[in-house]
Amino acid sequence: MNACVLGSVCMEPNTDAQRRAGEVAERASVQQRVRTLARSATWLTLRTAFLFALPLILATSIHAASIRLRDGSERAVEPAAFASLAIASIEELRLADPPPPNRWRLGFLLQTAAGDSLRTERLRLRDDRLLVETPLTGLTELPLSAASVLWFSPPGTISETTRREIQQIAASHLRQDALFVRKAGEWVRLDGVLQSLDEKRIVFRWQENEREVPLALAGALVLAASQPPATPRERLAAVWGRDGSRLVGEVCTLTTDSVTLATPSLGSATVPLDSLAVVDALWGRSVFVSELEPAAVTEAGWFGTRFPWRRDASVSGQPLTLRGRTFERGLGVHSRSLLAYQLSKNFSLLTGVIGLDDVGGKLGRVQFVVRGDGRELFRATAGGADEPKPLRVAVAGVERLELLVDFARDEDTGDRADWADLRLVR
Numbered sequence: 544m545n546a547c548v549l550g551s552v553c554m555e556p557n558t559d560a561q562r563r564a565g566e567v568a569e570r571a572s573v574q575q576r577v578r579t580l581a582r583s584a585t586w587l588t589l590r591t592a593f594l595f596a597l598p599l600i601l602a603t604s605i606h607a608a609s610i611r612l613r614d615g616s617e618r619a620v621e622p623a624a625f626a627s628l629a630i631a632s633i634e635e636l637r638l639a640d641p642p643p644p645n646r647w648r649l650g651f652l653l654q655t656a657a658g659d660s661l662r663t664e665r666l667r668l669r670d671d672r673l674l675v676e677t678p679l680t681g682l683t684e685l686p687l688s689a690a691s692v693l694w695f696s697p698p699g700t701i702s703e704t705t706r707r708e709i710q711q712i713a714a715s716h717l718r719q720d721a722l723f724v725r726k727a728g729e730w731v732r733l734d735g736v737l738q739s740l741d742e743k744r745i746v747f748r749w750q751e752n753e754r755e756v757p758l759a760l761a762g763a764l765v766l767a768a769s770q771p772p773a774t775p776r777e778r779l780a781a782v783w784g785r786d787g788s789r790l791v792g793e794v795c796t797l798t799t800d801s802v803t804l805a806t807p808s809l810g811s812a813t814v815p816l817d818s819l820a821v822v823d824a825l826w827g828r829s830v831f832v833s834e835l836e837p838a839a840v841t842e843a844g845w846f847g848t849r850f851p852w853r854r855d856a857s858v859s860g861q862p863l864t865l866r867g868r869t870f871e872r873g874l875g876v877h878s879r880s881l882l883a884y885q886l887s888k889n890f891s892l893l894t895g896v897i898g899l900d901d902v903g904g905k906l907g908r909v910q911f912v913v914r915g916d917g918r919e920l921f922r923a924t925a926g927g928a929d930e931p932k933p934l935r936v937a938v939a940g941v942e943r944l945e946l947l948v949d950f951a952r953d954e955d956t957g958d959r960a961d962w963a964d965l966r967l968v969r
Contacts, residue, residue, distance in 0.1 A: 611635040615935055622799045622816070630794050633824050640868050641783040641820035652694040654713070655685070657772040657807040658779070658826075660789040666693070668740040678818045679784040680809060689808040691769045693740075695761040705730045709763050717767035722747050725760050737764065772807030777969065780804070781826035784818050791826065825894070829966040831872045832884065832895075838943070841881040845950065850877030857900040863961045864901040865931040870963040875900065878909045878958035880948045886967070891939040895965035897923065898931035899958070907958045908951040915941035924951055931963070938967070 610620045611634045620628070620636075650664035653675060665676040673690055676682045692713050701709075705723065712721055719734045722745070735749035745756050745764070772779075779791045782804060792806030802822060803813045833854040842849045850858050857863050857875035864870070873895065874882065899907045905927040913921035913936050921936045938944060948960045 608636055608638045610637075625797050625799050628797060630797060630824075633794075633822065635824065636797075636822040637820070638816065639785055639820040641785060641787050653690060654692040654694070655689050655808045656691045656769045657689065657774075658776075658781070658789070658791045659806070659808050660787075662784075662786050662788045664742075666740065666742055668737070673740075677784075677788055678786045679782070679788050679790050679814050680812050683809055683812070685808050687737075687766065688768045688770045689772075690766050692766070693764040695758045695763060701730065701762050705762070708732075709765060712765045713769070717765065720747075720767050721765040722749075722756070723762040723764070724756055725762060730762050737766070774805075774807045776827045779807075779827035781821075781823040782814055782819060783821040783823065784814070785820045786818075790814065794822065794824065797822075825966075825968055828969045830890075830969075832946075832962070832965045832967060833872050833874055835884055837882045838885045839881075839883040841879075842877070843879050844877060845879075850880075852876045852880055852882060857902055857961060858959050859900070859902050861900075861902055863963050865896060865898040865961055865963055866901065868931070870896070870961070873961055873963040873965050874946070876948050876960050876962070878948050878950050878960065880946075880960070882946045884944045884946075886938065886941055886944050888940050888942055890941070890967040890969055891937065892968040893934065893936040893938045893944070893965070894968060895934040896931045896961075896963040897934050898925050898929065898961060898963070899927045900961045903927050903959045906956055907960075909958050909960050910947075910949040910951050911960070911962075912945075912947040912949060914945040914947065916943050925960070926951075934962075934965070 608620050608622070608625075609617060610628070611617045612632050613634050615634075650662055651666050653659070653661045653663055653666070653673070655661075661675060661677045661679065663675040663677050665674065665682070667674040668687065669684070671687045672684045673687055674682070674684050692709060701723075709721075709723065720737050722733045722735065722737075723730045724733060725731075733747065733749045735747050738746040738748055738753055740746070743758060745758060745761055747754050747756060774793065778793055780794050782790045782792075782794075782802060784790070790804065790806060790809075790812060792804030792809075792812065794802060795805055795811075796803045799816075801813050801815050802819060803811065806812050840852065842851065844850060852858065853860065853875040855863070855872050858877045859875070862869045863873045863875060876882070893913065897911045899909065908924065908926040911921070911923050911925060911932075911934075912919060913934075915938055920938070921934065923932055925932060946962060948958070950958070
């Protein structure tokens with residue numbers, strides 16, 4: 544038999560097998576493509592449904608708000624009702640809890656003489672104006688004279704002593720700008736004049752010479768040209784952003800999607816509700832108690848151990864935290880603690896939030912007492928497992944205010960008490 548024929552005949556079964564295997568593989572490939580298309584269609588359907596539902600999700604979660612009025616009453620409010628609210632009657636509008644403004648990690652922090660505290664990742668000096676971009680206001684400019692302090696390094700990289708020095712300098716009247724730079728592991732102050740600035744470097748005239756300093760080596764710049772706002776502070780509200788920024792001004796309009804302010808620093812500014820956390824109408828008329836020096840302090844634990852009170856921190860030195868909510872300002876104490884202040888009849892209202900700090904877990908139980916000129920004005924018992932309690936006490940005509948945290952039960956175990964967001968209102 545011809546070898547070619549023999550070979551052809553002998554290979555025929557193998558050829559059929561290969562053809563059948565190919566058909567099976569092709570069917571499997573088609574089935575795989577069908578499954579892939581089905582999954583893609585399902586994903587597209589879910590994606591489309593999510594995109595259609597997103598506005599509703601945002602409207603119900605981001606825009607859900609609580610409102611506190613001047614008479615002290617509180618209630619929930621829907622976005623559709625924002626435009627009908629009487630701005631003059633609002634004490635606070637809260638959409639979310641903002642993070643502490645001094646705990647930023649990226650970008651820069653701009654503080655103004657008016658009281659703004661704006662986080663920004665864009666920072667550039669153009670003539671005599673600063674170009675910044677913030678989640679609250681977007682890309683905007685402000686006069687260099689409105690700026691007070693530019694922070695280039697996050698708080699954790701600058702010692703508390705140096706931070707206090709910078710804030711004290713900012714509150715004084717400087718003849719020259721003050722730049723803090725890192726040298727051999729220490730922060731050194733240079734007095735001179737700002738020449739130019741961008742996100743990477745600062746040019747500073749010091750000792751008659753221009754020096755270029757990388758921002759990686761700069762801590763903060765205190766500006767001598769800072770001018771106080773012309774608008775009386777009592778008329779200013781504070782708007783807190785979800786990024787921890789604060790913008791101050793007079794609230795002009797409130798709508799279902801934004802709030803507009805007349806600000807001393809930026810002029811007219813519109814803040815979208817998606818970036819907004821809190822509108823605080825009392826800000827301009829308030830003084831935080833932690834800014835005041837007590838006239839008298841009495842501290843004694845159950846066994847005579849003294850736990851010193853702290854400003855703007857819990858008695859353990861950690862951020863003031865009540866049931867997961869962190870407060871920038873307030874007083875941290877341990878039972879038994881009595882702090883007395885001379886008010887000289889200058890205030891009408893004491894407000895805040897009280898409770899046992901989260902650092903103690905569910906331990907502890909104390910009595911919070913407020914006295915005015917020896918007369919008890921408020922008393923409440925709080926335990927470690929309790930929800931924080933709002934504090935609102937009329938203090939009109941009071942000359943001497945006393946804040947007492949006393950023992951309740953369980954001796955003083957876990958009695959780390961917070962007078963959070965405690966302030967006096969004119």
